[in-house]
Amino acid sequence: MKKKRISITDIANELSVTPSTVSRALNGGGKVSEKKRQEILSLAKKLGYRPNPIAKSLLENKTHTIGLIIPEFTHHFYSRMLAGIESVTSKAGYQLLICTSNEKQKQEIKSTQTLLDARVDGILATISKMNDKFQHLQEVMDSGTPLVLVDRFSEEIETPYVISDDFNGAFSAVDYLCQSGCKNILHIKGPANLSTTFNRFMGYKEALRKHEIEVKEELILESSDANLVEKIRFCLKNQQVDGAFAYSDYLAFEIYRAASDLKIPIPGSLSVIGYADEPLATYINPTLSTVNQQPFEMGATGANYLLNKINNPDIGLEIRSLETKLVIRDSCTKRAAKECQFS
Structure with a gap:
């Protein structure tokens, strides 16, 4: 039988x-x-009294809960981001x-x-890649609930956000490939409507421009393409590809698979x-x-941005772009090693 919860009235009686x-x-x-x-405190402890969180939240007009919306748990990136959130x-x-x-x-x-x-005190969210309308996020802010966007952002929503510097992250990666002597650099883009996809693609193009290398449309592939693996194989076989930069590590793995099928050594030839x-x-x-x-x-x-917004609703718009770190391992020749972080 369920044990009765001790109330203030029980202690009073x-x-x-x-x-x-x-x-x-x-x-x-x-x-x-x-x-x-x-x-009273001694008896409350003896009886195992615990405050009613619902009554307390109604009294304080706070639930001391924060809502978090992320695309998934399986990626290490989101599990690490969650750990960072929870640490605060x-x-x-x-x-x-x-x-x-x-x-x-x-x-x-x-x-x-x-x-x-659930009357959360604030919401942290990463926009889904299939998102092309943002009325629901505007409704969050219109309700008076603080909202902070992380990883991805939309210019249509004026709210604090924290992202990584994807432009410079991509630029540093492709710049490294160019300095290593690569001339035909394949790029696999991310989901079409994400800010991260756009910024990484812009970084890719800017690095090529810096080294006066032509941007070739035939070397730019869409990750959403149902025939992506076949197109990667075609590029590696017919376009003299010597370098590749992918939107994600998982897409880079598809390049590994195609290169293995074609007996192209990494990093010897790619x-x-x-x-x-x-x-x-x-x-x-x-x-x-x-x-x-x-x-x-x-x-x-x-x-931290969200807690600042909860505690001070009138605080200004906080925007942060975190510096990325290029990590060079065995999949690249290391001609520009002094400029990079190794792992």
């Missing part, structure tokens, strides 16, 4: 005092003698309510409604750089060069 006296004693209020206060929120006395969108707009919209119904520094990068052979986005720091910074 046991000590023959009023519930309001017990409430003041438990919450540090006045008009209670120190002797009576200690007596737990110290501040907040609990996390976590929802996943599975990169679907409908699920993201449902998640925002669920979190608003240098490859991915993005995000997932554990995969150190598991495959040769180990994958990549760009680290500092996801833990991203999560912690986003959480």
Whole structure:
């Protein structure tokens, strides 16, 4: 049988005092003698009294909960970002309510409604890659609930956000390939409507421009293409590709597979750089060069921004672009090693 929860009334009846006296004693209020206060606190501890969180939240107009919407848990990037968020929120006395969108707009919209119904004090969110409408995020802000975007952002939403410097992250990767002597550099883009895809593609093009290398459309592939693997094979076989930069480490792995099928040695004939520094990068052979986005720091910074917004709603728009780190491993020749961080 379910054990009855001890209430303030139970303590009051046991000590023959009023519930309001017990409430003041438990919450540090006045008009209670120190002797009576200690007596009440002692009995509350003995009986295992725990405050009713719902009643407390109604009284304070706060739930001490923060909503988090992320695309998924499986990627190391999001698990590290979550760890960064929790390192801040737990110290501040907040609990996390976590929802996943599975990169679907409908699920993201449902998640925002669920979190608003739960009366969270604020929401951290990473926009799903299938998102092309942002009314639900505007509704969060219109409700008075603070919102901070992390990793991805939309210019349509004026709210604090924390992202990585994807332009310079991509630029440093492709610049390294160019300095290593690569002339025909394949690029696999990310999902079409994401800010991260655009910024990494711009970084790719700017690095080529710096080295006066022509941007060739036939060397730019869309990750959403159903025939992506076949197109990678075609490029490697027919376009004299000597370097490759992928939107993610997982897409870089597809380049590895195609190169293996064609007996193209990495890095002997092909240098490859991915993005995000997932554990995969150190598991495959040769180990994958990549760009680290500092996801833990991203999560912690986003959480701090949200807490600032919760505690001071009138605070200005906070925007942070975190520096990325190029990590060179065995998938690249190391001619420019002095300029890079090694792992």
